[in-house]
Amino acid sequence: MTKEKDPTVLIIEDNKMFRDLAFDVFENTDRITAKDANEGLTKFKEQIPDITLLDIGLPDKSGLDILPEMVAYNPEAFIVMLTKSNIKKDVEQAKRLGAKGYISKPFTYKKVLDCMDMYKTFKTELEKKSENERFHRENTKEFFEEQEIENNKKIEEHKLKLYEDMVREQISNLSILFVDDYPSNRFKAKNVFAKMGCNIKTANNGEEAVDIYKQGNFNIIFMDSAMDDISGYTATKIIRKYEKENKLKRSLIIGMPEYSDEIEDKLWLQSDMDDYITKPAKIYKVKDIIRKYIEDNLK
Secondary structure (H helix, E strand, O other): OOOOOOOEEEEEOOOHHHHHHHHHHOOOOEEEEEOOHHHHHHHHHHHOOOEEEEEOOOOOOOHHHHHHHHHHHOOOOEEEEEEOOOOHHHHHHHHHHOOOEEEEOOOOHHHHHHHHHHHHHHHHHHHHHHHHHHHHHHOOHHHHHHHHHHHHHHHHHHHHHHHHHHHHHHHHOOEEEEEOOOHHHHHHHHHHHHHHOOEEEEEOOHHHHHHHHHHOOOOEEEEEOOOOOOOHHHHHHHHHHHHHHOOOOOOEEEEEOOOOOHHHHHHHHHOOOOEEOOOOOOHHHHHHHHHHHHHHHHO
């Protein structure tokens, strides 16, 4: 016979003495604590506790203020309010909002036992209700059809999550070189790529770009086309030659001309760039290029 797991209890209480006392008296449970409403709400959603003890008088907001959000997030949550005053209107309001009961401070073992008895009764009623609903649904054709749809949906959601996790991990491993002779453009690019989690280096001209490239391997290079010393097209040709001579993996090089015309198209193709985006580069276009690069490498 499998041993029933101990219930998880979330104690949302700002007073450390009461919090510690509650922690001690609920000794045969898995205990989680929070000292204010925001922390408590976050842990409630993360942990999905079996029992939640929610203090009414919290420092950032009242427990009654976050109670509706908790109940909306988990309608079957067993939430018990904690109060010093035992004010009737607060107790009644809490029950209207979805609380299953209340405990007046200070805590005692008897109050804890009463709370656990309430929880067991609640759990038994919930299981009976669930069993009745399950029995009804299992005897209908719709149940099986809905079950298949739900299973397929979960499988697809799981696949999508795994894929998105892989994309995010790949993005965080990307090394990007951004070449532009305008300091403001380099500053903006550095912020954008850093927020995406990429490893980013910048260069302010073509010669510096080539030198930095030779010091480290870059997955993607965004190359300004027109610069003072050597053009982005010339810098690209040097990089491509260096790649071949040293048998390096080809970097994705994206040109950044001021405008697009037949001459520019010919130049970026001759230089062996992979693609181009006209300046000023839109953030969504940059993100699309990075995502496409990742997806091509995941195939």
